[in-house]
Amino acid sequence: MRTSRRSLSRIAASMLASGVLVAATSPASASSNYKxxxxxxxxxxxxxxxxSWYDPRQGIATSIDTFGVKEPSASNKTFxxxxxxxxxxxxxxxxxxxxSFPTPGASGA
Structure with missing residues (x-):
């Protein structure tokens, strides 16, 4: 299967049906930066x-912060x-x- 340059700029995301966990990635190519x-x-x-940001190269996560989902800025949060x-x-x-999910990359996660 071939991957086009156009598909490399897409953000891939997944959310559990329960709405309690989301994972998203924005792939970068050799000639572009992350969006x-x-x-x-x-x-x-x-x-x-x-x-948090999870680094799959190192298998560790870095906490960003905790955000309220009902805050006015919650409808358009940028990471x-x-x-x-x-x-x-x-x-x-x-x-x-x-x-109380474990930190991504933590033992048992």
């Missing part, structure tokens, strides 16, 4: 979500990876705060 990921947090369940370029993949993880 920030915009998320409508109001589509998630609960009152707040924990946001940008800390590094970009070839081989600098990042996964944005958003999970419902009161579910």
């Amino acid at each position: 920030p990921i915009q998320v409508n947090l109001t589509k998630l369940k609960g009152d707040s979500v924990n946001a 940008a990876p800390t590094t970009d370029g070839r081989g600098q993949d990042w996964v944005l993880v958003l999970d419902q705060s009161d579910h």
Whole structure:
């Protein structure tokens, strides 16, 4: 299967049907930078979500912050990876705060 340049610029995201966990990635090619990921947090369940960047190269996550899903800015929240370029993949993880999911990459996660 061939991958076109156009498909490399798309953001891939997945959300559990329960609305409690989201994972999204914005792939970069050798000649392009990551695009920030915009998320409508109001589509998630609960009152707040924990946001973190997961680094699949190292298997560790870095916490971003906790955000209220009912805040005025929640309908258009933008997340940008800390590094970009070839081989600098990042996964944005958003999970419902009161579910106490383990940190991505943590033992048992």
